[in-house]
Amino acid sequence: MYPKIPLTVNGQNQEIEADPEMPLLWALRDIMDIKGPKFGCGIAACGACTVLIDGEPVRSCSQPVGDVEGEITTIEGISEGNELHAVQQAWMKHSVPQCGYCQSGQIMAAVALLEENPAPTDEDISDAMTNLCRCGTYPRIKAAIKDAAQTLGA
Amino acid sequence: MSRLGKYTRRAFLGLGVAAAGGLAVGYYFYQKPYANPLDANKAEGDTPFNPYVMISADNTITIIAPRAEMGQGAHTTLAALVAEELEVPLEQVVVEHGPSSPAYFNAAMFEESAPFAFYDESVLAEMARSSMKVVAKFIGMNVTGGSSSMTDAFVKMREAGYTAKFVLLKAAAEHFGTSEDNLTLANGTITDTASGNSVTYGELASKAATISPPTEMKLKKASDWKILGKSQKRVELKDKVTGGRIFGIDVQLPNMAYGSVRMAPRKGVGLKSYDKTAALAIPGVKDVVEIRTIAGEGLGVVADNTWAAFKGAEALEIEWDDPLSLQNTDQMWSALENALTQEATFELGGTGSDAEVYTSIPESEEVSAQYRVPFLAHATMEPMNATAQHDGDTIGIWTGTQAPGIVQTVVAGHFDMDSADIDVTTTRLGGGFGRRLEADFALYAAVVAEATAPNPVKVTWTREEDTQHDTYRPMAIGEFKGQVTPDGTLKTMDMHVASPSIIQSVMPRTFPALSPLGPDNTVLDGAYNQPLDVENQRCQAHVADLQVPIGFWRSVGNSINGFFHESFIDEAAHKAGKDPLEFRLAHMTSEEFLPAREALKRVAEMSGWGTPLPAGKGRGIAHVLSFGTWTAQVVQVDVTDDTVTIEEVWAVADPGIVLDPGIFKDQIMSGINFGLSQALGQEITWADGQVEQANFDTYDAMRMYQAPKITVELLENSPRMGGAGEPGTPPSTPALANAIFAATGKRIRQMPLSNEIDFI
Numbered sequence: 001m002y003p004k005i006p007l008t009v010n011g012q013n014q015e016i017e018a019d020p021e022m023p024l025l026w027a028l029r030d031i032m033d034i035k036g037p038k039f040g041c042g043i044a045a046c047g048a049c050t051v052l053i054d055g056e057p058v059r060s061c062s063q064p065v066g067d068v069e070g071e072i073t074t075i076e077g078i079s080e081g082n083e084l085h086a087v088q089q090a091w092m093k094h095s096v097p098q099c100g101y102c103q104s105g106q107i108m109a110a111v112a113l114l115e116e117n118p119a120p121t122d123e124d125i126s127d128a129m130t131n132l133c134r135c136g137t138y139p140r141i142k143a144a145i146k147d148a149a150q151t152l153g154a
Numbered sequence: 155m156s157r158l159g160k161y162t163r164r165a166f167l168g169l170g171v172a173a174a175g176g177l178a179v180g181y182y183f184y185q186k187p188y189a190n191p192l193d194a195n196k197a198e199g200d201t202p203f204n205p206y207v208m209i210s211a212d213n214t215i216t217i218i219a220p221r222a223e224m225g226q227g228a229h230t231t232l233a234a235l236v237a238e239e240l241e242v243p244l245e246q247v248v249v250e251h252g253p254s255s256p257a258y259f260n261a262a263m264f265e266e267s268a269p270f271a272f273y274d275e276s277v278l279a280e281m282a283r284s285s286m287k288v289v290a291k292f293i294g295m296n297v298t299g300g301s302s303s304m305t306d307a308f309v310k311m312r313e314a315g316y317t318a319k320f321v322l323l324k325a326a327a328e329h330f331g332t333s334e335d336n337l338t339l340a341n342g343t344i345t346d347t348a349s350g351n352s353v354t355y356g357e358l359a360s361k362a363a364t365i366s367p368p369t370e371m372k373l374k375k376a377s378d379w380k381i382l383g384k385s386q387k388r389v390e391l392k393d394k395v396t397g398g399r400i401f402g403i404d405v406q407l408p409n410m411a412y413g414s415v416r417m418a419p420r421k422g423v424g425l426k427s428y429d430k431t432a433a434l435a436i437p438g439v440k441d442v443v444e445i446r447t448i449a450g451e452g453l454g455v456v457a458d459n460t461w462a463a464f465k466g467a468e469a470l471e472i473e474w475d476d477p478l479s480l481q482n483t484d485q486m487w488s489a490l491e492n493a494l495t496q497e498a499t500f501e502l503g504g505t506g507s508d509a510e511v512y513t514s515i516p517e518s519e520e521v522s523a524q525y526r527v528p529f530l531a532h533a534t535m536e537p538m539n540a541t542a543q544h545d546g547d548t549i550g551i552w553t554g555t556q557a558p559g560i561v562q563t564v565v566a567g568h569f570d571m572d573s574a575d576i577d578v579t580t581t582r583l584g585g586g587f588g589r590r591l592e593a594d595f596a597l598y599a600a601v602v603a604e605a606t607a608p609n610p611v612k613v614t615w616t617r618e619e620d621t622q623h624d625t626y627r628p629m630a631i632g633e634f635k636g637q638v639t640p641d642g643t644l645k646t647m648d649m650h651v652a653s654p655s656i657i658q659s660v661m662p663r664t665f666p667a668l669s670p671l672g673p674d675n676t677v678l679d680g681a682y683n684q685p686l687d688v689e690n691q692r693c694q695a696h697v698a699d700l701q702v703p704i705g706f707w708r709s710v711g712n713s714i715n716g717f718f719h720e721s722f723i724d725e726a727a728h729k730a731g732k733d734p735l736e737f738r739l740a741h742m743t744s745e746e747f748l749p750a751r752e753a754l755k756r757v758a759e760m761s762g763w764g765t766p767l768p769a770g771k772g773r774g775i776a777h778v779l780s781f782g783t784w785t786a787q788v789v790q791v792d793v794t795d796d797t798v799t800i801e802e803v804w805a806v807a808d809p810g811i812v813l814d815p816g817i818f819k820d821q822i823m824s825g826i827n828f829g830l831s832q833a834l835g836q837e838i839t840w841a842d843g844q845v846e847q848a849n850f851d852t853y854d855a856m857r858m859y860q861a862p863k864i865t866v867e868l869l870e871n872s873p874r875m876g877g878a879g880e881p882g883t884p885p886s887t888p889a890l891a892n893a894i895f896a897a898t899g900k901r902i903r904q905m906p907l908s909n910e911i912d913f914i
Contacts (some may be wrong), residue, residue: 002437019437019461026461030412035404036397038584040535042464042619045850048535075302088395095387095816098824100394101401101535101584126859132850134535134585136825136827138861140820152405 005066009034009075010077020066024058025049027065036075036104040132047131057112061101075104077113087111090148098135106131110145118153120145191255192218201359203321205257206236206314213342213356215240216248220258221307222298222556223251223316223390224586225824226879227817230388232307234814238381239315239374241339242355249389254558254578258296262306269681271503272782272874273746296559299591299706301877308875309373317367322355325362329353347805385816390582400582402554405541405616411606413613414463415445415598416470417452417623419844421663421703424475425451432469438462442470443605447568449594449663450623451701454602460614467616476843478701483629483839486700487526490631490652498650498694500673501879503682506690512648515637521729522635525718526904528837530627530707531853536584537620540597542603543610548575549600550610553581556590560664564593565600567666576804587828588706592625593664600774622845622852625660625705627836628653631680636688642730644723644741647688649681651715652696659704676706680715680884685747685779686723702840708828712780716884717891720776721903724892734775734892735763749871750777753786753806760865761788761804770794771801774892778884782876784808784869785825789862789889793897797912800830800890807881810814810872818878819866825882826864831855833890833907860914 004019009032016031023042028034028051037060040048044059051060054070079087084092087110097103106129113120115129120128125142133141192202199211208216219232231248244786252258319339326344330351338345345352376383393400418425430442433455441456453470457463480486540553549569550844555561558578566573583590599613615623630653637646657674673695676680682693707713727737735758736742742750754777758764770793777786785807794797809824834856839846847853888906894911902910 021457022461026459030459030461033406035399035406038401038535039403039460039537039614041850043617043849043851045854046535052594079396088380091395092387092391095391095820097225097388097391097394098227099535099583099585099821100390100398104397107395129858132535132855132857134533134587134828134833134855135822136856136861137820138827138856138858138862139823141858 003083007065007068008071010073011071018065021062023061024051024063024072025060025063028060034076035072038101038104040102040131045132046102047109048105049100050108050131052108052112055112055115057109057134075108085111085113086151087144087148090144090151093147094140094144096137096140096144098137102131102133106141110141110148113145114149114152119149180191191253191257194335195253197328201363201906203254203318203363204314206311207240209318209320209355209359211356211359211782213354214248215242215246215342215355216250218252219249220252220296221303222554222580222583222586222591223247223494223591224298224554224556224583226432226821227388227814228298228303229390230386231304231814231817232311233389234381234386235307235311236315238379239312240319242342243387244381244386246342251580254296254562254580255638256296256559260297260302260306263295263300263302272779272876273685276848289858296557297591298556299588300577301783301880304879305782305875306677313371315482316371316373320368321365322358324365325358326353328361329358360439375787382813384814386814388817401536401584402541402552402581403536403539403584405552405581405612407541407543407610409609410541411440411456411609412458412460412463413454413456413602413611414460414467415431415452415454415602415613415615415619416467416472417450417598417619419476419622420478420701422478422701423451423843425453426473426475428473429471432471433466435463436462436469439466441605442466443602444542445598445601447597447601448564448666449592449597454598454605454613456602456606456611457762463614464616480701482841486629486702486840489698489700490629493652493696493698494633494650495632496696499697501692501694502673502675502678504692505688511646511690512635512692515635515646519637519639520635521638521726523722523903525632525634525721525723527630527717528839528905529629530700530832530836531593531621531624531838531847532585532587532707533566533591533621533853533855534583534585534587534589537615537617539588539612539614540596541610541612542596542599544603544607548576548577549603550579551596551600552579552581553596553599553710554581554586554590555596556583556586556588560591561593561596564597564664568597568600587708588710590667591622591706598897607633618848621848625703627707627713628656628704629700632715634718634722636722636726638726638729642732642737644688644726644730645691646690649693649719650696651678651681651694651718652698653677653714654700654702654704655697656704656706658699660706663703676711678715679711679712680778680780681719683779684719685742685744685750685777685784687741687744687747708825709883711781712778712880712884713829716776716780717905718776719888720885720888721891724888724895725901733764738775738777749784749808749869750779750786752869752871753777753784753808756867756869757786757788757804757806760806760867761786761790770897772893772895772897774889774894774896776885776889776892778854778881780881780884782809782872782874783878783881784872784886785822785881787885787889789886789893791890791893791897793894797914798894800860802863803865803886803889805864805866805882806869807866808869808872809876809878811875812868812870815868818868821878822882823864825880826882826886827856827861829883829886830862830890833887834860834913835906835908837906
């Protein structure tokens, strides 16, 4: 039937059987039952499905699972035990989420941004954070990223 | 974890016949209370005190917040109402949406849907409001909409907390053999100050439930509030920063199939013929199911994963039977233009009596303008989806809905079943904005689930399906005319709005048995009911059916008429040669318009209104009263190289009473960005009977790089409580258009503004 595809997700090696063309998003959600990455558009336009592959932000709705090379990190994999990632803590401190649906993707995009640029300016944030939020939480997202940058840099 | 989730599905059923035992007190219901739905749901050791409070032997305190949590923070503030009176910190309670039950009807939403202005306290207006309340109870509308959750719950949920506290104190007095005066409450524990001994609410619960509830409600004074009136952390915050499985799309049930739909372009278009060969040839696709419902016709695809279902739906070859005469947007504009030439369908509000004043305006004193807005999609981040399971005589539905009662009614109607046999579990919503007041997504899932029975199926729409099968914000034309006398007074204002009727579109889909009564005031909301002193005012609706399903979209008619009305006032101010702020203040001098005046004055101070700006920059101002909240905004733009940057927005909102300033301000901010998103390019257009936009590449919304700095302040001058979720939206678009005029001299009267000027 389907070929076996080896994947490393949140530090765990596993093998799934799937059509290699299946987007990584649906392999995560429907096959591996990892529900943090959300479906928003299917054309890499909104970013709700953002995950990291070897630290790079990837829109998993448009990434064939058979072509994945590298370690996948979803939002389920960024906290250490009960200790939330600094970006998640900043999101809570600034009460960023409203409906919350886009926020897994926003947080993953922010984690990737801060890995690459530990002290982003407003313009850096606007350039990197292209994920859509229909609740319009952008000012809170911006403030939380700056806060997390301080925490991570400290 | 969901506490109610531990109960069997069976326990959710049969609410209509649940015995009203225990403490199902009915002090807030009009005559005979509904049964307490929690009696049917309780587990061993649980004591339901009333439909909102349940306390377990282990002192777990569960508060039912029976409104959709779609980002507006309703669960947090509803729980705070109960927790305040119950004397427990919010961190200590578990908040659940609770089962779908008529006990949780929303009277406030219906009350404000009577066709009278918010500030109209005439006998007739009060009578209409109270009759709508009775209607809401009759229909058992457990609905989240109209920015009404807090107004509706403000008294009854505090009373629910007070009632439980009352009997717990009595039980504690008996327990300690002392008087209530010697008892103190804190953190779910009651302490006897004489002995220093304590007992938890949980230990007292079963005894307390046998004590008669109070006959008189002695609610705390606002000055004694510890939780209300202060910003709280949202109760579901952690779930939302950890990718929690809280949305409808995250539902996972044993043996669940996955599905999607391909529906006819709109209601009224039939499924003529189809070929499913190509769809069934896609690996993973199991079945193709016909869907024929009151919401629409089409096909459902069943597969073993969502992606296969999407591919299967795309591969279907379908021929539609389309008898509808209006096939493209130009024809629809013509229909509205034609309606404007016809006698009005109805009129609302209005002052002065002589119709002649509108035809005898001297040309030199006339100001007139025509404004247009297009159809808009809701574009919630979470596409429509629902999970359904046929289980013998019942149907289970798991979905993010703003109206579980409507889902029950519509699904029951389709299968000729009793509403009580449709069991709806409401998840968190990845955005609602009014879209999830509809039942179509749940109904289609229920139809597909008939084919997968006894196994459940989760039916997820593609973004394209979602965009092209919305119940749209109506397109509309506003034809406004006024007389500005030489002294700069707006003496006459004649407003004509051509639009389809939302209520006429919604009712046959949701309550097919009821016929809509009276005028649909949503057509004129934001025009006829604004704080404005003008000697002669007329506001007429010209209703035309455009054969397109339309629905409630964040702020509804106010999103249309707010733009028309506040753009027009700006034009009248310029005609009068007056500052737009001063002109507004001069035309809202009536005593009851004080909240509008104060909001405008404060927003002017905040924004530096009247101070000079560099060339290329401009400020625009607007005020709209909607959902009981008076909202003034100033938008500042920069226009460089013919490209507009929305730099900053200042807003002042007055809802009378602020229950959570942080959440309220966030809602105003959200409403502003939602409103401004329209201007940047949103429009739904039709060609050959199909919607032309499909995904975020053709129907986008504001992004981070376009988002302005926003500052919000709140006032509490209004005599009655208003809502939070919607009032931020209506003033944003006229304030923006007025700012562009101030910066460039270019008056744009049609949305999206991006059709006439570029935005970054």
